[in-house]
Amino acid sequence: MRLFRLASFGQGGRASLAAGGLFFLVLAASPAHALDDPKEMLPNPQQEARAEAVGSLLRCLQCQNESIEDSSAPLAHDLRQIVREQVREGKTNRQIIDWMVARYGNFVRLRPPLTATTALLWATPFLGLIVGGGAAFLARRRRPAPPPPLTEAERARLEALTRPTS
């Protein structure tokens, strides 16, 4: 919620939430691409959009933290071409990704599937929430009770001490 509030433009909960959502959608839908040559693009814009969507889910194995759409490594170029060939052949996104996984393993997927080995990875945000929440709860409980209000005598003494001496 707080995240959306930060990114909201309008007033009112629902409108700002929608605006915030739209903001993120626009951000997510316009990744920077490193197609080395515009000739690489498919002539059909719908097919090209699908190729870009699939390619941005596939890791460039030479640079490891870029997608094949974002990388200008030679292997990324070859894999981009393969993705476009397969899109043109009418293969589904799932089939294209499976083709890549058969060759390069799940590592090629920038969004790893939930398996026994990635369970900890997927669970980490929730574990962090539990640990952080637990720590916050304990810290709150441990905080000492506020001191009792000043007695009449203490108040008089405080007044005497803080009275300006002129």
Place this chain on the structure above:
Amino acid sequence: MTTDVNRRRLLLLAPLGLVALGGAAFYAMLERMEQGTFDPHAIGDPRVGKPLPKFDLPGVAPAQGFSSTDVQQAAAQQPVLLNFFASWCIPCVQEAAVLATLSQIGLSVWGIAYEDKASATNQFLNRYGNPYARIADDSHGRTAIDFGVYGVPESFLVDSKGIVRWHMAGPLNDDVVRGPLQNALKSLA
């Protein structure tokens, strides 16, 4: 009072325990790396345990190329080490001497030139020696992609049934040959 002392003791011992546990795990990992049963750099080997991908590649002129069937037929007699290399690849230069030794002691080493020109490949072989029984030319890199190659050099050990039994991404050196490769060859025998 005693609970306070206990809590302090726990606060002191818990991090120590964690560090000790981490140290033990790290030691076990190093030990397994030494034995060659664990490789932190391995991207995962989806090809290991699977049949050789199908291919039919031309040769580096004037030599003849080979196909996956040729590899399979040769591997039926004796395991084949299939090596992807390129003249523009520096680690391949370091690896050349190791491959030469392997072929001298009788291992069948076959080469696939990855995204390279025939003239450059021939120059590379003249300069650093030719350890390969057969050489094929994968100038478009498509066969390499079918093998899951993501950089050169990479090597694949093929057994008598045409199944990839071992894979190494990166140059072969003495440690790799004496460790994982020897283990893999023993398991084939």
